[in-house]
Amino acid sequence: MENHSFSLKNKNIVITGASSGIGRQCAVECAFGGARVILIARNRQNLIAAMDDMPGDRHIALPVDLTEFDGLAASIREGIAGIEKVHGLVHAAGLQMTCALNQMNIDRYRSLFDINVFAGLEIARIVTHRKFIPQDGSSLVFISSTMAAAGRPGLTGYSATKGALLSAARSMAMELASKKVRVNCVSPGLIMTQMMQDVFSTLTPEQVSQRRQGYALGLGRPRDIADACVFLLSDAARWITGANIPVDGGYTAQ
Amino acid sequence: MPQKEHLMIDRLIEFFEEILEKDPGQIKPYDKFREYEEWDSLAYISLVTKIDEQFDVTVRQDDFQSLATIDDIARYIAKSRGS
Ligand SMILES: NC(=O)c1ccc[n+]([C@@H]2O[C@H](COP(=O)([O-])OP(=O)(O)OC[C@H]3O[C@@H](n4cnc5c(N)ncnc54)[C@H](OP(=O)(O)O)[C@@H]3O)[C@@H](O)[C@H]2O)c1
Numbered sequence: 001m002e003n004h005s006f007s008l009k010n011k012n013i014v015i016t017g018a019s020s021g022i023g024r025q026c027a028v029e030c031a032f033g034g035a036r037v038i039l040i041a042r043n044r045q046n047l048i049a050a051m052d053d054m055p056g057d058r059h060i061a062l063p064v065d066l067t068e069f070d071g072l073a074a075s076i077r078e079g080i081a082g083i084e085k086v087h088g089l090v091h092a093a094g095l096q097m098t099c100a101l102n103q104m105n106i107d108r109y110r111s112l113f114d115i116n117v118f119a120g121l122e123i124a125r126i127v128t129h130r131k132f133i134p135q136d137g138s139s140l141v142f143i144s145s146t147m148a149a150a151g152r153p154g155l156t157g158y159s160a161t162k163g164a165l166l167s168a169a170r171s172m173a174m175e176l177a178s179k180k181v182r183v184n185c186v187s188p189g190l191i192m193t194q195m196m197q198d199v200f201s202t203l204t205p206e207q208v209s210q211r212r213q214g215y216a217l218g219l220g221r222p223r224d225i226a227d228a229c230v231f232l233l234s235d236a237a238r239w240i241t242g243a244n245i246p247v248d249g250g251y252t253a254q
Numbered sequence: 255m256p257q258k259e260h261l262m263i264d265r266l267i268e269f270f271e272e273i274l275e276k277d278p279g280q281i282k283p284y285d286k287f288r289e290y291e292e293w294d295s296l297a298y299i300s301l302v303t304k305i306d307e308q309f310d311v312t313v314r315q316d317d318f319q320s321l322a323t324i325d326d327i328a329r330y331i332a333k334s335r336g337s
Binding site: 098099100102103153154201202203204205206207 | 272273275295296297298299300302303304315
């Protein structure tokens with residue numbers, strides 16, 4: 001029987017940030033979709049724990065600090081040496097930081113840009129090397145944020161990184177179209193993950209209730225984002241590139 | 255008041271001056287800092303981040319509600335560090 005176009009059967013999918021939150025859920029849903037997943041993050045134990053929730057036994061855990069740029073390409077290539085082709089990438093590794101503009105400094109901007117933007121662009125470069133692209137092409141998905149389109153005090157640095165991903169994805173989509181590589185973004189609204197719990201622990205109760213407002217459909221779950229990623233990774237999205245899909249319960253529709 | 259606490263108050267005053275962009279001398283140890291026009295939730299985040307970084311003390315949200323002056327914050331930090 002022919003594969004359903006939403007299926008990820010026989011696809012190798014690289015997922016960064018797979019040890020936690022949205023990235024971890026993407027890994028689980030891709031595995032349920034039939035993919036073999038290469039899970040990347042720093043924490044080896046959490047990667048292995050994520051694999052325990054995934055059907056299939058051919059997945060690979062790759063504990064790597066994606067901001068150690070010297071040698072990054074070598075460790076990724078070594079990690080995926082047993083895999084001939086990369087059919088998809090989800091860059092979900094990221095860092096959130098709420099910080100007033102007058103407290104920001106170059107180190108803080110750098111730490112945000114290193115993981116949210118540069119790591120994503122680097123890994124995209126590595127997995128779109130001609131030798132890794134399957135004949136039918138591949139699909140790259142960058143996790144941006146509603147904060148690329150909407151503003152909030154304290155998020156100047158973070159929003160800049162998420163906006164950078166949207167812009168980069170469009171040009172990358174144009175550049176790689178001839179190789180049949182599609183490039184898209186998913187922009188989540190508020191999802192209760194470890195990152196958000198950490199953020200909320202620094203906020204005042206008034207800020208917390210403020211942050212919960214504006215979601216016509218209530219707050220999201222990691223699964224909501226993972227499902228959108230699975231769609232973009234699948235052949236069902238074969239004619240979608242350079243796009244951004246807001247998955248935010250209506251937040252940016254207002 | 256012990257010498258150490260004086261130094262801590264001086265440091266906290268510097269933090270407040272920097273975060274609220276006040277000129278030296280405008281912040282006093284017994285001012286009720288929530289009454290400064292510039293005080294807001296982002297200033298709160300900046301302050302607890304600085305206290306964490308510089309004094310290695312994590313300020314609990316509900317503890318902070320009970321602190322009214324810079325002097326109170328200094329005492330809280332000193333107590334949390336066990337000094
Ligand atoms: N949660 C939300 O509400 C929300 C909303 C909009 C956008 N987003 C975006 O969605 C993405 C995932 O967020 P999340 O909420 O799932 O966060 P999370 O639970 O904190 O997960 C972040 C992931 O990034 C990995 N990571 C961080 N630094 C890394 C590094 N240097 N090298 C390799 N991996 C690294 C972490 O793994 P290790 O610690 O094991 O390295 C972890 O797996 C982020 O880009 C975030 O900006 C989230």
